[in-house]
Every structure is written in structure tokens, then in C-alpha cells.
Amino acid sequence: MSRDDIMGEIARLKKRISELELELENGSGDLDKTSCNNSAVPELDLDEYVRYGRQMLVPEVGKSGQIAIKQTKVLVVGAGGLGCPALLYLSGAGFGTIGIMDHDTVSLSNLPRQTLYSTASIGKLKVDVALDELRSRNANVKYVIHPVAAMHNNIFEIVRQYDIVLDCTDTPMTRYLLGDVTRLLNKPLVSASALRTEAQLVVLNVGADGPCYRCVFPDPPQYVEACSDAGIIGPVVAVAGVLQALEAIKLASGHQAGQEPTMTLLSAIHGRPWRCVRIRGRQKMCMVCGDAPIVSESDITTGKYDYAEFCGGSLDSSQYPDIDSSHSISVRELHLQMKSPHVLLDVRDRTQYEICSLPGSISLPLSDILGSSEGGETALAGVLDNVKSVSVPLFVICRFGNDSRTAVQLLRTRYRLANAFNVMGGLYMWSEHVDRGFPMY
Amino acid sequence: MAVPLTVEFSGGLEALFNNERSINLSLESRDGSENSPTITDLVVYLCEKVMMDKRRELFVIDGYHVRPGVLVLINDADWELVGEENYVIQPGDEILFASTLHGG
Ligand SMILES: [Zn+2]
Numbered sequence: 124m125s126r127d128d129i130m131g132e133i134a135r136l137k138k139r140i141s142e143l144e145l146e147l148e149n150g151s152g153d154l155d156k157t158s159c160n161n162s163a164v165p166e167l168d169l170d171e172y173v174r175y176g177r178q179m180l181v182p183e184v185g186k187s188g189q190i191a192i193k194q195t196k197v198l199v200v201g202a203g204g205l206g207c208p209a210l211l212y213l214s215g216a217g218f219g220t221i222g223i224m225d226h227d228t229v230s231l232s233n234l235p236r237q238t239l240y241s242t243a244s245i246g247k248l249k250v251d252v253a254l255d256e257l258r259s260r261n262a263n264v265k266y267v268i269h270p271v272a273a274m275h276n277n278i279f280e281i282v283r284q285y286d287i288v289l290d291c292t293d294t295p296m297t298r299y300l301l302g303d304v305t306r307l308l309n310k311p312l313v314s315a316s317a318l319r320t321e322a323q324l325v326v327l328n329v330g331a332d333g334p335c336y337r338c339v340f341p342d343p344p345q346y347v348e349a350c351s352d353a354g355i356i357g358p359v360v361a362v363a364g365v366l367q368a369l370e371a372i373k374l375a376s377g378h379q380a381g382q383e384p385t386m387t388l389l390s391a392i393h394g395r396p397w398r399c400v401r402i403r404g405r406q407k408m409c410m411v412c413g414d415a416p417i418v419s420e421s422d423i424t425t426g427k428y429d430y431a432e433f434c435g436g437s438l439d440s441s442q443y444p445d446i447d448s449s450h451s452i453s454v455r456e457l458h459l460q461m462k463s464p465h466v467l468l469d470v471r472d473r474t475q476y477e478i479c480s481l482p483g484s485i486s487l488p489l490s491d492i493l494g495s496s497e498g499g500e501t502a503l504a505g506v507l508d509n510v511k512s513v514s515v516p517l518f519v520i521c522r523f524g525n526d527s528r529t530a531v532q533l534l535r536t537r538y539r540l541a542n543a544f545n546v547m548g549g550l551y552m553w554s555e556h557v558d559r560g561f562p563m564y
Numbered sequence: 565m566a567v568p569l570t571v572e573f574s575g576g577l578e579a580l581f582n583n584e585r586s587i588n589l590s591l592e593s594r595d596g597s598e599n600s601p602t603i604t605d606l607v608v609y610l611c612e613k614v615m616m617d618k619r620r621e622l623f624v625i626d627g628y629h630v631r632p633g634v635l636v637l638i639n640d641a642d643w644e645l646v647g648e649e650n651y652v653i654q655p656g657d658e659i660l661f662a663s664t665l666h667g668g
Contacts, residue, residue, distance in 0.1 A: 201668055203668055204667075204668060205668040206668070290668075291668050292668055293666060293667050293668040294666060295666050298666065315668065316664070316665040316666050316667055316668055317665055317667050317668065318575070318576070318665040318666070318667040319576070321574060321575055321665060322665065323664065323665050339642075340632075340633075340664060341632075342632030342633075343632060343633070344632055344633025344663075344664055344666070345621075345625075345631060345632060345633060346622060346633065346663075347633075347666050348576060348666075348667070349666070349667060350667040350668075353576070353667070355667055360667070360668065386635075386642075388574075388662065390574060393574070393585045394572060394574070394585055394586060398637075398640055398660075399640070400637050400640045400641060400642065401640065401641040401642060401645060402641075402642040402644075402645075403642050403644040403645060490579065490617075493618070493619055494580070494616075494617035494618050494619045
């Protein structure tokens with residue numbers, strides 16, 4: 124605990140002591156109240172009337188809603204771009220217990236949108252920083268940290284301790300795992316996701332006919348883009364995280380049951396900004412909650428049901444071809460070779476090329492080479508003619524050295540270009556080993 | 565009979581369609597009959613006439629079935645609620661193909 128935390132805690136306890144002394148004087152202590160009320164219902168502390176007053180003034184919440192929120196235990200899985208704003212508002216709203224689950228540490232690129240963390244947090248465990256930050260804002264909440272990744276063999280025991288779960292994660296595998304576990308344990312799941320300028324939100328496992336994650340998405344996606352590659356605008360993901368907190372408040376105060384299932388889509392820049400679309404209900408054929416479910420708790424905990432296999436190996440770097448070492452060069456070799464005639468092809472997308480590029484490099488996005496039958500091939504033909512006519516080496520570079528492998532394989536097989544070479548580790552390694560002044564992003 | 569409709573793409577799918585996010589078109593049944601076109605007719609049309617990108621597998625699999633990871637929304641309703649591929653397109657329909665997002 125920091126000095127400020129201790130001072131805050133002392134102040135809170137002093138206030139609490141004076142409240143209790145006052146109650147004792149007036150002869151109306153908690154004991155008297157609990158003897159006539161249901162002893163399971165927590166009363167609000169005097170300072171909580173002040174703290175949550177604005178929220179309690181709303182008739183849809185009221186005192187009963189506030190007490191219901193105080194009785195609710197909510198788990199936030201993933202303390203990133205969705206989790207941070209969600210946690211801030213869950214804590215503010217006065218949930219009784221908030222679980223924070225994340226195994227990751229804070230990095231510089233998190234700071235613009237992961238609002239619980241500051242420059243001083245870099246390198247620290249997210250759950251530790253989040254705990255301190257949230258406690259300094261509202262110490263009435265009980266916080267529980269889970270500094271682990273959601274895995275098939277730990278997730279049931281954790282989810283069991285909570286009433287509502289927020290999916291603030293970022294990979295399909297974790298999303299399916301969490302979807303199945305919450306369905307099997309019958310806990311409402313508020314699931315959100317975001318990328319670039321768009322976000323999606325859906326409330327699952329609610330009501331007799333409410334769908335689970337797998338009802339809505341029976342088959343795993345074959346192509347997945349991550350925020351680290353495709354980008355994200357901070358407020359877009361934050362809006363989705365705040366909406367998750369709102370849905371949790373609605374669930375806890377009894378404002379969700381009986382609604383037909385919907386999904387909310389935010390498109391911040393293009394087309395209609397908001398859509399609330401009707402989605403399918405519980406599916407008879409669902410593997411987890413259908414009429415003949417196939418996946419049970421023990422299938423998951425024992426690993427008999429394999430999420431990695433279900434989601435396919437396509438989600439890691441194994442989808443990139445192996446390039447023979449004789450067809451690859453290091454960034455240091457590239458640096459030397461750049462003094463002789465050569466062609467350097469940068470296959471990142473144009474937005475990334477505009478952020479930074481090596482002098483003299485030619486921009487030709489991999490998606491143009493792979494996808495477009497017009498522009499890409501024309502542009503590529505120009506590059507190839509140039510390389511072939513003067514027979515100079517063609518070096519292919521990208522951000523991390525993955526897309527460049529795909530490009531080199533294509534150039535060597537489809538275009539029979541025997542002097543195409545992959546620059547291993549891409550611009551990331553260039554900035555590490557050749558030019559530390561070259562920006563990485 | 566040609567039916568006018570609006571098709572929209574989001575979640576990254578627009579990249580396959582020349583970064584067009586919204587297109588208006590008039591569609592006929594692909595068997596040339598007087599029947600109104602279905603969603604399958606639309607998907608075939610999009611693949612054959614609209615999509616510039618050669619990577620068809622980013623949109624459809626096994627012929628002309630929309631691949632997993634793409635939501636199809638017809639007038640703001642999941643296509644599962646209205647007959648999926650066999651839904652008969654009505655004049656003025658708004659059909660959105662949205663890639664599901666996973667970032668967080
Ligand atoms: Zn289900």
C-alpha cells in the first residue's frame with residue numbers, strides 16, 4: 124500500500140468509527156436493523172448514500188437497485204482497452220466485488236486507451252496497477268485480482284465466484300472458452316470487441332431463449348485482425364467498454380431479462396454510426412446449450428475439447444511460409460547490401476508505409492500482390508521488369524518479417540524470381556540492430 | 565424482375581470491395597427467371613461482378629457460402645431470423661456484411 128492509500132484508508136475508518144458511535148448513541152445500530160430486515164441484504168454505509176446518491180436518484184436504479192449492485196460480483200476478463208473503462212465505471216457504480224483478470228504487463232503502446240495506467244505503470248502487472256487505481260477511487264468495493272491468462276483448467280473455478288462476466292479479451296480462442304464456460308455455469312456474459320473505427324457489443328446467456336456466444340458465432344473466424352496490426356482509435360474501444368459497464372449495471376439492477384437479444388454495432392466514421400440489430404436466440408443445434416449439447420465442463424477442464432484446434436492453427440505465425448535461410452538476409456546484411464544496386468520492396472499497407480519507411484524503398488502492399496488482379500500486378504510487373512533487366516537482388520521487407528515471407532515465396536514460385544530475399548525480422552529488427560532512430564510503432 | 569437494394573460492408577470486408585462501404589444495385593435472379601433474387605443470388609453477384617480482390621476465400625467458402633466470421637444483417641436483423649441464404653430480397657432492402665471483430 125502506498126502512503127496515500129494508507130492515509131485514505133485511515134480517513135475512511137475514522138469516518139466509519141464516528142458513524143458507528145453516532146448509531147450507538149442513537150440506539151439504532153446495525154444489529155437492530157438486521158434483526159428486522161433480511162440479514163443477507165447489505166445496508167449502504169452513510170458515505171455510500173453520498174457517493175452513489177446521483178445514481179440512486181434515477182428511478183430505474185433507486186435504493187433497491189443500488190443494494191442489488193452492491194450484492195453483485197462482477198468479473199472483468201482482460202484489463203486492456205475495453206477492460207479499463209469498464210472497470211472505472213463498475214467501480215464507480217459500487218459493485219460489491221470486482222474481479223480483474225489479466226496476465227499481461229503495461230506497455231507504452233497501451234497508454235493512449237488503457238486509461239488506468241500511466242507512464243510510471245510501464246512494466247508492471249496490469250492487475251496490480253488497476254487494483255491501486257480503483258481502490259484509490261472507491262475503496263468500498265472489494266477487489267480480487269487474477270494475474271493469470273484465461274485457460275481451460277483455471278477458468279471454471281474463477282468464473283464460479285462471480286455473478287456477471289465481462290469479456291474484454293482480444294482473441295477468438297479466449298472468447299469461445301469464456302463463452303462456453305459462462306453458458307455452462309449460467310452466468311450472463313457481456314461481450315465486446317473493437318477494431319479500427321468499429322466496435323460490437325452483445326449480452327449473452329440471459330433469459331430462457333437468450334443465445335450464448337457459440338449460438339451467435341457457431342464457427343470460428345478464419346481471418347482475424349488484431350489491434351496491434353490493424354489499429355484502434357482509443358475512444359472507439361472505450362465506448363464499447365463503457366457500454367459493457369452499463370449492461371452490467373442493467374443486469375444487476377434487473378433491467379435486462381425478457382428483452383429480445385440484440386447486438387450493438389458502432390461505426391465511428393463510416394455509414395450509420397449506431398445500429399442495434401436483432402440477433403438469433405438460443406440455437407437448438409448449439410454445441411453447448413442446444414438440445415443435444417456436446418461440450419461439457421469436464422470436456423473443457425480435462426482439455427478433451429481443444430480450443431486451439433477448434434479455432435484452427437491459422438491464428439499464429441505458422442500461417443506464414445518457411446523461407447530457406449539461403450533466401451533470407453538479416454537486417455545487418457541488408458544494410459551492407461544497400462550500398463550496391465538493389466531493389467527494396469516494402470509490402471506493408473500504405474498507411475504503415477506513410478508512418479515510416481526506408482529511403483529508396485518501393486511500396487507495394489502484400490494485399491495488392493495477393494488480391495488485386497489489376498493495380499497490384501501492374502505495379503508488381505514494373506518492379507519485376509526492373510529487377511530482371513538489371514539483375515539486381517530484390518529485398519522484401521515488412522514490419523516484423525512475416526508478410527515478407529509470404530511475398531518472397533510468391534515471388535519465387537509464381538513469378539520465378541530467384542533473387543528475391545526475405546529481410547528477417549523486418550523493420551522491427553532494423554530499428555533494433557541497425558538504426559535505433561528508425562521509428563517503431 | 566430487378567430489385568433495387570443497398571449493400572454495405574464493414575469490419576474490414578470493405579477492403580475486398582475496393583474500399584466501397586455502401587453500394588446501390590439492382591439485382592435479378594441469377595437463373596434469369598421472374599423470381600425475386602435471394603441472398604445467394606446476391607452473394608454470387610458480389611463475387612462475380614463487384615469484388616476486385618482475387619482472394620474470394622476471404623468472403624465465401626465452399627462455392628458461394630458466406631464464410632464464418634462474417635455477420636449477415638438484413639434490415640438490421642440477423643439473417644438467421646429470416647431464412648439465411650434463401651431469403652428473398654425485397655425492394656429497398658439494406659443488407660450489411662460485417663466482419664466480426666475480436667480486438668479489445
Ligand atoms: Zn449456445
